[in-house]
Amino acid sequence: MKRKVTLKQIAKELDVSISTVSKALKDSAEISLDTRQKVKAFAKLYNYKPNNIALSLKNRKTKTIGVIIPEIVHHFFTTVIGGVEKVANEKGYNVIICSSNNSFDKEVINLEMLASGSADGFILSVAKETQLKKDYHHIEETMSQGMPVVLFDRIIDEVVCDKVIIDDAKGAQTATNHLLSIGCKKIAILTTVDYISVGKLRTNGYLRALRAYDIPEKEELILKIEDIDNCEAEISDFLLDKDIDAVFAVNELFAVTAAKVLDRQGKKIPDDISIIGFTDGILSKHFIPSLTTISQHGEDMGIRAAKLLIDKLEGDDAVTEEYRTVIIDTSLIERKSTKK
Amino acid sequence: MKRKVTLKQIAKELDVSISTVSKALKDSAEISLDTRQKVKAFAKLYNYKPNNIALSLKNRKTKTIGVIIPEIVHHFFTTVIGGVEKVANEKGYNVIICSSNNSFDKEVINLEMLASGSADGFILSVAKETQLKKDYHHIEETMSQGMPVVLFDRIIDEVVCDKVIIDDAKGAQTATNHLLSIGCKKIAILTTVDYISVGKLRTNGYLRALRAYDIPEKEELILKIEDIDNCEAEISDFLLDKDIDAVFAVNELFAVTAAKVLDRQGKKIPDDISIIGFTDGILSKHFIPSLTTISQHGEDMGIRAAKLLIDKLEGDDAVTEEYRTVIIDTSLIERKSTKK
DNA sequence: GAACCTTACGCAAACGTTTGCGTGTGGAAA
DNA sequence: TTTCCACACGCAAACGTTTGCGTAAGGTTC
Secondary structure, three states: OOOOOOHHHHHHHHOOOHHHHHHHHOOOOOOOHHHHHHHHHHHHHOOOOOOHHHHHHHHOOOOEEEEEEOOOOOHHHHHHHHHHHHHHHHOOOEEEEEEOOOOHHHHHHHHHHHHHHHOOEEEEOOOHHHHHHOOOHHHHHHHHOOOOEEEEOOOOOOOOOEEEEEOHHHHHHHHHHHHHHOOOOOEEEEEEOOOOHHHHHHHHHHHHHHHHOOOOOOHHHEEEEOOHHHOHHHHHHHHOOOOOOEEEEOOHHHHHHHHHHHHHOOOOOOOOOEEEEEOOOHHHHHOOOOOEEEEOOHHHHHHHHHHHHHHHHHOOHHHHHOOOEEEEOOEEEOOOOOOO | OOOOOOHHHHHHHHOOOHHHHHHHHOOOOOOOHHHHHHHHHHHHHOOOOOOHHHHHHHHOOOOEEEEEEOOOOOHHHHHHHHHHHHHHHHOOOEEEEEEOOOOHHHHHHHHHHHHHHHOOEEEEOOOHHHHHHOOOHHHHHHHHOOOOEEEEOOOOOOOOOEEEEEOHHHHHHHHHHHHHHOOOOOEEEEEEOOOOHHHHHHHHHHHHHHHHOOOOOOHHHEEEEOOHHHOHHHHHHHHOOOOOOEEEEOOHHHHHHHHHHHHHOOOOOOOOOEEEEEOOOHHHHHOOOOOEEEEOOHHHHHHHHHHHHHHHHHOOHHHHHOOOEEEEOOEEEOOOOOOO
16 A cells, blocks of 8 residues: 655655755745756656645644534534635635534543644534533633634633624514514513523523513513423423413424424414524424524624634734624524414 | 643753653653652643644554535534544544535545545545546545545445445335335336436336336436425426325435425325435424435444444554445334325 | 662654755856 | 856754663662
8 A cells, every 4th residue: 555655755766855855846946947847747746745744743733723513413503614614715724623512521522632733723612511511621721822712602701712603682582573573472482491501692682572562571481491302292381272472482493393383282373373483494494384583694603703713813913812702693584484 | 822832841841851751741660750740740730732743743643534525514414424423532533524515626625635644534425526527536546545435325336445325226115115005106206317326326216116016117207306406496397286196205305395395286295195205304303294204324324434444544454455335224214294 | 899780861763844054066257 | 277156955953742772870789
């Protein structure tokens, strides 16, 4: 089995020094035209490619961005990655993706692994466990070693760094407002437990919208779900015979599940009950009825996050010292799960 | 801004040599207990982590697996990645993911980039364009440089390497058989154009099943779709007033779209028409009615692919010389889009 | 006191690059 | 013939590790 050809091998073959080969390939004027051509022909013949590892070591940078997300099998996160890749590739960066699987430990391991030489900086959405545990030492350690971090979506207020988020509360408020504006008055919310930052913020937005309409908040219209993967029974019980005319779900799965159980309970959507979800994923789009939802513009988030990071990586110290929080606009996508 | 601490810095600080530090951290008996403890304490204090890049260079391996897939925002591929990650992490490998976006050029670029030092081996599902173009030089070049490649799902028969696939034809046959066994006789198929290997194989399986039941193949029951992203109108036209009692769709989107347009055309599913899809994704599961489908067991594919690759990477030359093709079983998941 | 053995450490090479600077060769100018 | 200058190339260091081997210092044995 052949191995990759190196400068050294070319040098030996052509009976010149390594540096001559290196310079020739870079078209240095120091090297005679003749030698340059010979070297280049040889290099092409043997398909020479500089060894990135050696370059990384020498340049003390890898030209690689590390992305760590809580789940890889998740439409929203993959769209964000898509955005990151777009910018990164444009600017000559490689993207390396790890999933923490929502585990704090795995997040730490992944971050440390990538931080010890594999990536120059990070784009990160923290694991549930991390939010619960409130242990951010790994992130702060990474930054203190000179590697910039951009947090997105599931961020941490206490950590000072660049951030890309949507205004979750505002998005939720928009959704709730829309329901109110089409005449709904009894709006239930399907949300997550409070330690999930985005869930809590969306709940707040919902409450704010109600207050603005002078509608009292009712405990019995709020369901905080812990186990996302087994939410159907819980949602079904919650919704059964409840006197409501709308449901706001803080994510796609809750919205679809609500639609399903309501259908089973004999309710018509949107005639009896309107539904709005959050996250414009594949489910919302293809479900029957298609779901009105709040789009988070995942790709945009990825694009902005990547830009922030690359600015930090390539910027001078002035840029390096200031931290920015970019808020991506959400938008309401009206489909068929809400009345006109 | 601090930089990462190196052996050299520790050595200088403690006034010993670099090799002493290195050996001390490895608990070498060559170094006195006293020094060892001192070094270790210091290393912990300054949070020393060996530089992976330097190690990669020295060891001539990166302990990283490169995964290149056609689309990142795709449920099936992400489940495969999940499987790869599982095995890789267990065995101390890092996973780096790139998407080719179904572009031949981007596939080549990604592969070359990763091949020049970032990964030891590859798990790869080729881009549509590559299948169409039949240009595999980049893959063969990579292998000829000593880096093993495992192809999965969208593979290339002409390239000799390890492969992980499902028996697409058999899966399609199972699906069609199921439709036949519940009494359907006029089964339409929604498939892709022939150059997509998996589409063609699934079509073949469909035809095989029909033949086994002595049902003549009818041209007008076969729709080959080129533009997956805008298939709705095409499918709608195709299905309108067609005399059929079942639809077999070679992917999830076709199945859901068929369900949607049939619903719109006033057909009841599964009473008037049964539908079976391919790929057990999030859509099939949550759609109403939930879709009967052929599961590809993406995670298993990822697991097997990763195992094959790591075997090659760590195996002696005996293992290295033989190539295996693993066929993952598909299974029929019966849901509500087919009659009992 | 000489010969020898441990102990505890340092040296240097290697992985594959890049690059500033030193140097030998040749030709041209004086 | 001598002096000088381009030209074309090689040397060596550096990036951060690991590791076989060399070697001082100190102790033991006769």
